[in-house]
Amino acid sequence: MFLGLYNYWIAILLMMIGFYIVIAHGNLVKKLVGLTIFQTSVFIFYISVGVVERGSAPILAEGISDYSNPLPHVLILTAIVVGIATTALGLALVIRIKESYGCVEEDEIQKLDQLNEEES
Amino acid sequence: MLAHLPILQVVVPLMAAPLCWFLNRSKLVWIFSLLVCAATCVNSILLLIEVMKSGTIIYELGGWEAPWGIEFRIDKLNAFLLLIISSIATVVMFAANTSIQKELSEDRHTLFYSLYLLSLTGMYGIVATGDAFNVFVFLEISSLSAYALIALGNDRRALWAAFQYLIMGTIGATFILIGIGMLYQMTGTLNMSDLAIRLVDVGHTRTVFAAFAFLIVGICLKLALFPLHLWLPNAYAYAPSIVTAFLAATSTKVAVYLLIRFTFTVFGISFSFTTLPLQSILMVLGLVGVFVASITAIYQQNVKHILAYSSIAQVGYMIIGYSINTSTGVMATLLHLFNHALMKSALFLALGAVMYRIGSVQLSQFQGLGRQMPLTMAAIVIGGLSLIGVPLTVGFISKWYLLIASVEAGMWPVAVLILLGSLLAIVYIWRIVEMAYFRPPLPGRDTVEEAPWTFLGPIWVLVIANIYFGIDTRLSVQVAQAASQSLFGITP
Numbered sequence: 001m002f003l004g005l006y007n008y009w010i011a012i013l014l015m016m017i018g019f020y021i022v023i024a025h026g027n028l029v030k031k032l033v034g035l036t037i038f039q040t041s042v043f044i045f046y047i048s049v050g051v052v053e054r055g056s057a058p059i060l061a062e063g064i065s066d067y068s069n070p071l072p073h074v075l076i077l078t079a080i081v082v083g084i085a086t087t088a089l090g091l092a093l094v095i096r097i098k099e100s101y102g103c104v105e106e107d108e109i110q111k112l113d114q115l116n117e118e119e120s
Numbered sequence: 121m122l123a124h125l126p127i128l129q130v131v132v133p134l135m136a137a138p139l140c141w142f143l144n145r146s147k148l149v150w151i152f153s154l155l156v157c158a159a160t161c162v163n164s165i166l167l168l169i170e171v172m173k174s175g176t177i178i179y180e181l182g183g184w185e186a187p188w189g190i191e192f193r194i195d196k197l198n199a200f201l202l203l204i205i206s207s208i209a210t211v212v213m214f215a216a217n218t219s220i221q222k223e224l225s226e227d228r229h230t231l232f233y234s235l236y237l238l239s240l241t242g243m244y245g246i247v248a249t250g251d252a253f254n255v256f257v258f259l260e261i262s263s264l265s266a267y268a269l270i271a272l273g274n275d276r277r278a279l280w281a282a283f284q285y286l287i288m289g290t291i292g293a294t295f296i297l298i299g300i301g302m303l304y305q306m307t308g309t310l311n312m313s314d315l316a317i318r319l320v321d322v323g324h325t326r327t328v329f330a331a332f333a334f335l336i337v338g339i340c341l342k343l344a345l346f347p348l349h350l351w352l353p354n355a356y357a358y359a360p361s362i363v364t365a366f367l368a369a370t371s372t373k374v375a376v377y378l379l380i381r382f383t384f385t386v387f388g389i390s391f392s393f394t395t396l397p398l399q400s401i402l403m404v405l406g407l408v409g410v411f412v413a414s415i416t417a418i419y420q421q422n423v424k425h426i427l428a429y430s431s432i433a434q435v436g437y438m439i440i441g442y443s444i445n446t447s448t449g450v451m452a453t454l455l456h457l458f459n460h461a462l463m464k465s466a467l468f469l470a471l472g473a474v475m476y477r478i479g480s481v482q483l484s485q486f487q488g489l490g491r492q493m494p495l496t497m498a499a500i501v502i503g504g505l506s507l508i509g510v511p512l513t514v515g516f517i518s519k520w521y522l523l524i525a526s527v528e529a530g531m532w533p534v535a536v537l538i539l540l541g542s543l544l545a546i547v548y549i550w551r552i553v554e555m556a557y558f559r560p561p562l563p564g565r566d567t568v569e570e571a572p573w574t575f576l577g578p579i580w581v582l583v584i585a586n587i588y589f590g591i592d593t594r595l596s597v598q599v600a601q602a603a604s605q606s607l608f609g610i611t612p
Binding site for chain 2: 019022071
């Protein structure tokens, strides 16, 4: 019964892993990796929602009467594109941060900011 | 043409954003963007008139009928929000040209305008759409462009603030996505009004509870409710002045709208406020938010930080009104949406004018500015009075209705706390006033000139609106009342 819904367990596990990485790691690139894993878990969740048991791909052909629900897949295509855009923007920001701070570690950036504030 | 108003609201700025790249001359792009903003503003006024006259407008995209196709559904609440966003965006856009000449390098001007229009598109989309998944997509359009807008700031801390906002914002949006996915799983529909009908049958399941929790947390991240506000102060403080004025007046408002829409329309009042203790949780968070944010604001040295923390406190007021859960309470929230947009855009634009002249908004730099920039400082004072809630300004009107709502609901302590919170606003506004008017001009600085009229114009339009809507409340109160009554299903 527990393992019967293993797809949801995978989604939850990935979600937790991703979320943990975002919170626990100070490296900005790792944070983005965590964010991507977090988003991917939601994609997997959506896709498994659309599955119909013994259903085939939603293509009209002879001998097939059960189809999986294609709508979640379509929705998730949109969400994947959004995810890519977010990651791309995040990485672009990391590059700019590296250029102006010289580092990509959260605590070093905060230290530099504090120094900055004390000087001004 | 008139029938296509709902979609034009979103499509016009969306199409205009890439067109900016073809013009690619700072001044030209500015005039073009200004025209686009003005067009959407006229559009939203027409929509509001239409909605007030003949009720909800339903626009089916591509002619596909509702549960299958996507529909735009404009009722009184949406139309009111569209009016707030579009009018503020237009007025702020007037000052954009002058401000970014100073704050951004020439090659980024076109980028700025197209991002501004894209962000606007996203907000219109969130408000106008009647489809739950559309909300997520438009949310990301507006957020992604907002991150980029914030990162345009000159200070390198802007980049760090934008990155933090990106992380927090994406987590919030993904939570909303999970919630929507669970709702779809249980009901098989994404249309909001259809969801509302079908959720009644499955309202007791744990999946729906989880979906509700994910949605509320995600939305609260977006609206910067205490304690999920950490991304806001730096994002506002280091973004270019125009961006701050624009985002402060619009983005959190859109999130408040989403909260109202999901709890009232999709889940329904009886589910949202009875099955989970949402009301008391949000009430407490709102009250704590008002105090913590106001007290933090008092200790800030950067004036943009002061006003950013004050924004978090104002969000607290909106949430208090919302969680009173009466028609008057929600009306006070809607009024405060409108009024807060007016005061914060005026204040942040005035700060933009200060930034334009002295290149800094540190509190210590404000010394003696009261004599040197009398009109700008007067605008800050009136905006500040409005924040405090002094009679004859809009701030008073929304606080007044908030007090009435809490007293009507028998929540006396809440009313007292609201008044105490306003006292804290006096302290942080007074710090700015004291610095500007009661200190001699900063030694070693040349005389500062008054801001150019391109700045003063929009600022004073907003300041006069602050006073006008504080005296003649017909428009704001009437529309807010109609919207909140329709949410509660009361026919006037």
